[in-house]
Amino acid sequence: MAAKSLSCLCLLCILSGIAYPASATRPGEQQQSVLKVCAKGFFLSEQNICLPCNCKGHADYCEDITGICINCRDHSAGDFCEMCEDGYMLAPSLDRRHSCRPCACPLSVPSNNFAVHCDRGGTVLRCKCQEGYAGHFCERCAPGYYGNPMAIGNSCKRCDCNGNSDPNLIFNECHNVTGHCQHCWGNTAGANCERCAPGFYGDAITDKNCRECMCNKCGTSSCDDRTGVCHCKPGVTGRLCDQCEEGYSGFSSCQGCRRCECGPASVRSTCHPLTHSCPCRPGAGGRYCERCLPGYWDYSPSGCKKCDCEKGHCDMHTRRVPARGCNSQPTQFQGWRNKSSAIKAQTGELEEATDTVVLDIRQLGESESVVMTLGNRLDNDTSETLTLAEQLSTNLTDLNIRIEEMIHDWELYSVHQDVDPEVVRRNTEEAQGMVAWMRKLDLSPREPIATD
Known part of the structure; x- marks a missing residue:
């Protein structure tokens, strides 16, 4: 009985330990740890203290412990909103808060700001352009692109030449403003x-x-x-546009074919495609069979009738014989004959003048030949004269040397022999005078006189 009571007591103690552990808060006790929340613009530090966020006024919240800013605005970026987004640059403000302003690359409006990054090196703005833009301020399109970045709302687009531009001119593929392809390749054309x-x-x-x-x-x-x-020219037909249409001619002019206007007396309405002439009925004439031939009259679709005069001419409309008789020629033909006679006379005069000119040319050729012969002879004589002059100059030079040697020998002789000094002096002066005279002679060679 006692053992059974002890077992029940132990079980009660175990259950009491589970329900009320030593480390747990007993009923009636207040919890010591409380979750702390910081106000807007502050963050909880490791020391469990609320500190202000350092977001330069461009974010309202930041992470606890690290203080990293959440959702930077006004085109700012970075852990603490200390930088600017691409295309913007830092600019100081009066309240010591930095602001991000659009890069003027080339314009400060967002639609025409084409810089990845920009900054100021002193007073000079430096732009790092997006792909497709070039220039210090991204003010023009790079090779292979076209457009006008300086116009608001405009931008640079890649050239589109459908792969038909000259591969050797990739940097000048299209016009940098209009985009028109400038060097189409492979027999292609068009703006693109x-x-x-x-x-x-x-x-x-x-x-x-x-x-x-x-x-x-x-x-x-x-x-x-x-x-x-x-697509054929006017009056031309054929799959390859290689012939005139029926009733047209003049293909060889390459100006299109002209319609044949054959007269009523033509055998058919179409003319010859090359000569552009019409085949006429008997007695009719002209390129288009539009009149009677000389000696014929009464023009009609069947042709013309022969005049009664066998060798003469009659009026092609009235059949009347000219007042001068059947053998007379019409005034028109007489005028042609007069002109022909005048032309023949002028031709004869021209032939005579031509013969005279030919004769003068022949005489001039003969004179030129004579002049050339004389010139050659003069050249030969001049050459011989120069040769003789050179020989003479050589001989005189030798003579000069010999005379000087003789003077020297004479002086030596006068010393060793008993000669009158006056005679020696006189002979020496004469010899020296001869040498001086010879030295003054102009024996230099001259160029020969040549004739063309």
Whole structure:
């Protein structure tokens, strides 16, 4: 019985320990630790103290412990809003709070601010431009781009030449303002090299197979740049625009074909495609069979009738014989004969004048030959004279040397021999005079006189 009571007591103690552990707060006791919350613009430090956020006035909240700013505004960035977003630069303010202003690269409005970063080196603004922009202030488009960054709302876009620009001119692919491609490649054309050039057809964008049109160049005004269909000039026909239409002629002029205006007396309404003349019925004449031939009259669709005068001419409308008789010629033909006679006379005079000119030319040629012969002879004589002069100069030089030697020998002789000093002096002066005279002679060679 006692053992059973002890067991019950132990079980009660165990249950009491579970319900009220030693470290737990007993009922009636107040909890010591309280969660602390800082006001707006402050953060809780490690020392459990609320400190002001250092966000330069560009954020309302920051993280506890670290103080890192949350949601920086006004285009600021960084852990403490101490930097600016791309395209903005720091600018001091009166309240000692820095602000972020748009880079004027090239304009300060957001739509035309194309800088990744900018700063001031002293008083000079330095811009680091986005891709596609160039210049100190990003004021122009880089090679391969086009546009006008200086115009509000405008920007630089990549050139679009459909891959048909000259690969050797990649830095000058299109106009830097208009974007028009300047060097289309592969027989292409257009502002974006989007079609085949004139005279070529095919697919310039996908297949890139622009090839030359097969049209006749003389009769074609244009060729469809997609299908190659030939568009002919006026009056020209054929798949390749290579012939005149029925009733037209003059293809070889390359100005299109002209309509034939054959007269009623023509055998058919169409003229010859090359000569542009019409085949006439008997008695009719003219390029288009529009009148009677000389000696014929009464023009009609069946032709003209022959005049009664076998060798003469009659009026092609009235059949009347000229007052001068059947053998007389019309005034028009007489005028032609007079002109022909005058031309023949002028031709004869011209032939005579030509013969005279030819004769003068021949005489001039002969005179020139004589002058050339005399000139050659003069050159030869001059050359011989120069040769003789050179020989004479050489001989005189030798003579001069010999005379000086003789003077020297004479002086020696006069010393060793008993000669009158006056004779020695006189002979010496004469010899020296001869030498001086010879030295004054101008024996230098001169160039020969040549004639052309």
